[in-house]
Amino acid sequence: xxxxxxxxxxxxxxxxxxxxxxxxxxxxxxxxxxxxxxxxxxxxxxxxxxxxxxxxxxxxxxxxxxxxxxxxxxxxxxxxxxxxxxxxxxxxxxxxxxxxxxxxxxxxxxxxxxxxxxxxx
Amino acid sequence: xxxxxxxxxxxxxxxxxxxxxxxxxxxxxxxxxxxxxxxxxxxxxxxxxxxxxxxxxxxxxxxxxxxxxxxxxxxxxxxxxxxxxxxxxxxxxxxxxxxxxxxxxx
Numbered sequence: 001x002x003x004x005x006x007x008x009x010x011x012x013x014x015x016x017x018x019x020x021x022x023x024x025x026x027x028x029x030x031x032x033x034x035x036x037x038x039x040x041x042x043x044x045x046x047x048x049x050x051x052x053x054x055x056x057x058x059x060x061x062x063x064x065x066x067x068x069x070x071x072x073x074x075x076x077x078x079x080x081x082x083x084x085x086x087x088x089x090x091x092x093x094x095x096x097x098x099x100x101x102x103x104x105x106x107x108x109x110x111x112x113x114x115x116x117x118x119x120x121x
Numbered sequence: 122x123x124x125x126x127x128x129x130x131x132x133x134x135x136x137x138x139x140x141x142x143x144x145x146x147x148x149x150x151x152x153x154x155x156x157x158x159x160x161x162x163x164x165x166x167x168x169x170x171x172x173x174x175x176x177x178x179x180x181x182x183x184x185x186x187x188x189x190x191x192x193x194x195x196x197x198x199x200x201x202x203x204x205x206x207x208x209x210x211x212x213x214x215x216x217x218x219x220x221x222x223x224x225x226x227x
Contacts, residue, residue, distance in 0.1 A: 036216075038164075044206055046156075046164065048216035059214045060124075095163055104170050106152035106211035111163035 002026040004112035005098050012090075018083040022112055030054045034099035035079045036108060037070070039092040041052050047092075051099055052079055054115030057088055086119045093117075123148050123212050127219035128209040133227040140195040142222045144208035148186075148189065155184060155193050158221075159204045168193065200226075 008020035022035070029035065034071050037049040050060035052070040056104045064083070072079040083090060097108035124147040134140055137221055144155075153171040156164035166175040168184040171191055181196045203226050206217040 044218050046209075046218040048218070061215065075146065097163075100169075101211075104152070105154075106216070107154040107166055107169050107209065108164075109166050111165075113164050 001100060002110045004010055004098065005033045006094060006112045006115040008094075008115060008117070010116060010118060012086055012117060013121055014119055016084075016086055016119075018081070018086050018090060018094075018117055018119075020081045020094055020096075020115065020117070021078050022080070023076075023078045024098075025077070027098075029079060030074050030079045033073065034059075034101055035070075036097045036099045038095045038097055038108070039090075040095070040114075041089075041092045043050055049081065049083075049094075088119050091117065091119045113116050122215060123150060123210055123217055125208050125210060125217055125219035127206075127208055127222045129222060130220070131223045132226060133225050134198055135227045136198050136200055138198050140202070140224055142182045142192075142193040142206055142224070144186075144193075144219050145224040146191075148212070150189065150191075150210040150212060153155055153186075153191055154209045155191075155207060156207045157202075157204050158207065164207060180214060195224075198224075 003025045005023045012018045034051040036051040054056045069082040095113040095114045096112045098110040126145045128143045155168040158164045172184040183194045185192050205221045
C-alpha cells in the first residue's frame with residue numbers, strides 16, 4: 001500500500017519561502033509516476049501546483065511557475081516543494097499526490113493527508 | 122487554460138435518492154477524472170477516464186460523457202456519499218479542477 005506523508009513548517013512569514021517534503025512509502029519514487037503538489041485554501045477548491053518525474057523533469061502551473069521549485073531525493077524516497085515570496089494568498093492545505101499519466105489517464109490515485117501552511121507575521 | 126464549470130454548486134438530496142452532478146469544460150478535454158472529498162480529508166479518486174470506477178468505489182457510482190460535457194451519477198445515495206465532488210482535467214501539461222459540487226443531506 002502506497003502512502004504519502006507531507007511535512008514542513010505550519011507557519012511561514014510573508015515574503016518568506018514555504019518548504020515542504022513528501023515522504024513516499026510502499027513504493028519507489030523512481031517508478032513511472034509523476035509526483036504532484038496540490039493545494040486548497042481554507043473553504044475553497046483545489047489548485048494544482050506542479051509535478052516532478054523521477055528523471056527530474058518538472059511541470060508547473062503557469063500561475064505559480066515563477067515562484068515554484070520542485071525536487072526529489074531518490075535515495076531517501078521523498079520529493080519536495082519550495083514556494084518563494086509567499087503572501088497570505090498562499091495560506092492553504094498542501095497535499096502531495098502520486099500522478100498517473102497514461103494514454104487515457106491523467107489523475108492522482110494516492111494522496112497524502114495534507115498539511116496546513118499559514119502565511120502570517 | 123481549460124475551465125471546468127460544475128453544476129449545481131450545491132445539491133440537497135435524501136439518502137436513497139439519485140444524484141446527478143455535471144461538469145462542463147470550456148474546450149474539449151482528453152483526460153478527465155472525478156474526486157470525492159470529505160471534511161478534513163484528502164480528495165479520493167472516484168472515476169478515471171470519465172467512466173472507469175477507481176479501485177474500491179461502489180457500483181452505485183457511474184460516470185459518463187466525453188468532449189466537453191461529463192456527468193457523475195450516484196444511483197442511490199448512502200449516508201457516506203454526502204461530500205464535495207470535484208471534476209479534474211489535464212491538457213497541455215496543466216491540470217485544472219472544477220469549483221466543486223457540495224452534495225448535502227436534505
